[in-house]
Amino acid sequence: xxxxxxxxxxxxxxxxxxxxxxxxxxxxxxxxxxxxxxxxxxxxxxxxxxxxxxxxxxxxxxxxxxxxxxxxxxxxxxxxxxxxxxxxxxxxxxxxxxxxxxxxxxxxxxxxxxxxxxxxxxxxxxxxxxxxxxxxxxxxxxxxxxxxxxxxxxxxxxxxxxxxxxxxxxxxxxxxxxxxxxxxxxxxxxxxxxxxxxxxxxxxxxxxxxxxxxxxxxxxxxxxxxxxxxxxxxxxxxxxxxxxxxxxxxxxxxxxxxxxxxxxxxxxxxxxxxxxxxxxxxxxxxxxxxxxxxxxxxxxxxxxxxxxxxxxxxxxxxxxxxxxxxxxxxxxxxxxxxxxxxxxxxxxxxxxxxxxxxxxxxxxxxxxxxxxxxxxxxxxxxxxxxxxxxxxxxxx
Numbered sequence: 001x002x003x004x005x006x007x008x009x010x011x012x013x014x015x016x017x018x019x020x021x022x023x024x025x026x027x028x029x030x031x032x033x034x035x036x037x038x039x040x041x042x043x044x045x046x047x048x049x050x051x052x053x054x055x056x057x058x059x060x061x062x063x064x065x066x067x068x069x070x071x072x073x074x075x076x077x078x079x080x081x082x083x084x085x086x087x088x089x090x091x092x093x094x095x096x097x098x099x100x101x102x103x104x105x106x107x108x109x110x111x112x113x114x115x116x117x118x119x120x121x122x123x124x125x126x127x128x129x130x131x132x133x134x135x136x137x138x139x140x141x142x143x144x145x146x147x148x149x150x151x152x153x154x155x156x157x158x159x160x161x162x163x164x165x166x167x168x169x170x171x172x173x174x175x176x177x178x179x180x181x182x183x184x185x186x187x188x189x190x191x192x193x194x195x196x197x198x199x200x201x202x203x204x205x206x207x208x209x210x211x212x213x214x215x216x217x218x219x220x221x222x223x224x225x226x227x228x229x230x231x232x233x234x235x236x237x238x239x240x241x242x243x244x245x246x247x248x249x250x251x252x253x254x255x256x257x258x259x260x261x262x263x264x265x266x267x268x269x270x271x272x273x274x275x276x277x278x279x280x281x282x283x284x285x286x287x288x289x290x291x292x293x294x295x296x297x298x299x300x301x302x303x304x305x306x307x308x309x310x311x312x313x314x315x316x317x318x319x320x321x322x323x324x325x326x327x328x329x330x331x332x333x334x335x336x337x338x339x340x341x342x343x344x345x346x347x348x349x350x351x352x353x354x355x356x357x358x359x360x361x362x363x364x365x366x367x368x369x370x371x372x373x374x375x376x377x378x379x380x381x382x383x384x385x386x387x388x389x390x391x392x393x394x395x396x
Contacts, residue, residue: 043187043195043372050349050368051116055099057125058267058283066267066283067249067276069257076261076291076303081108084391089113092384096350096377099124100286100366103388105359107294114286116368123266123283124366127347130268130282131233133252133292135175135317135334137240139300139309140255146243147171157239160206164214169222171239174232175333176322180220181213183229187348187372197231201272208272209234226322226331230279233334234271237278248276259302260295262288280347286364293355293362318343318355342385348372354385359392 045053058066084103093101099118103111118124126133141147147157150172155161157171169179184192193216200212213231220227237248244251249268257266266288269281295301296318300309320330320337330337337343342356350367363385369377
């Protein structure tokens, strides 16, 4: 009996300690532990797992490790401006399943609201919004002289691609997703390349992404056809690290996060080779996504006036470099472009940074759409951007 009582007491103490430990965790970690996705493929998660996981991707170290990006010692101020009255915004946020929405006009916050239990202190994952950060690091590497020219062949910086379909592809063609290499980006097809390449194992000393991408066949002559390809942004990340000798996290911290005045730490998930996933998975506060938009509007200047990228970088990166067969739209250097001069970084499930230079407008939004990119939500979001532009044009 005494042994039984002692054993019961030990179990009780263990449960109590676990409960105390759980209670001491931040709310995002508690939330993801309660939902606990066990599959590394986020495309297979249910809504509850995504709601919890998207705000805590960097807490799931058993699925993916991450590097931390330190904030600036002097955050860029975001003063409060005149609040924008946006008819129907509650309905919009509900339909979008919005986690964070920050609207900045001329450097002032005109609207800020959160949902899904998320808040201004939390970090939400970017998905393909990270592509625009990664391309910005190409601009920084050009300014530093680490990348000599956008006309250079990719294989000059990633020797593991020599002899593959990427051997004759230039850096600019990689940036504009016009390599001509065959790729399937169907998020709802488990046999697609975008689903399979995340599970690829590295060969020897090669990066896992390089190991997979070097096996793909050619479909078109390089530079002739645009085809969306997340794997190629991962290659851009490998290229930047190879050229600079620095991790993407360290280079982003040095060239953007601290010079641009980001307020909160960010994290970047690592792939199987321990390299940041260039086409995805940057975790940051919604306000800092908006600050990145302001950095772009400044032409890539640090708070102290230093030019981080070539002076014409964003003028080129955010204008149509290749046609995508959509009226009024195009693709730049990992940016979606519009013929009216606005442009955007976009990620699946509703992540985005919309920038309109004419109106000095930045809209940073995070969400958990019901589906990755299908459904009514993408068109609703585009209509919302137009609504905000019209409100500003009406003098509000």
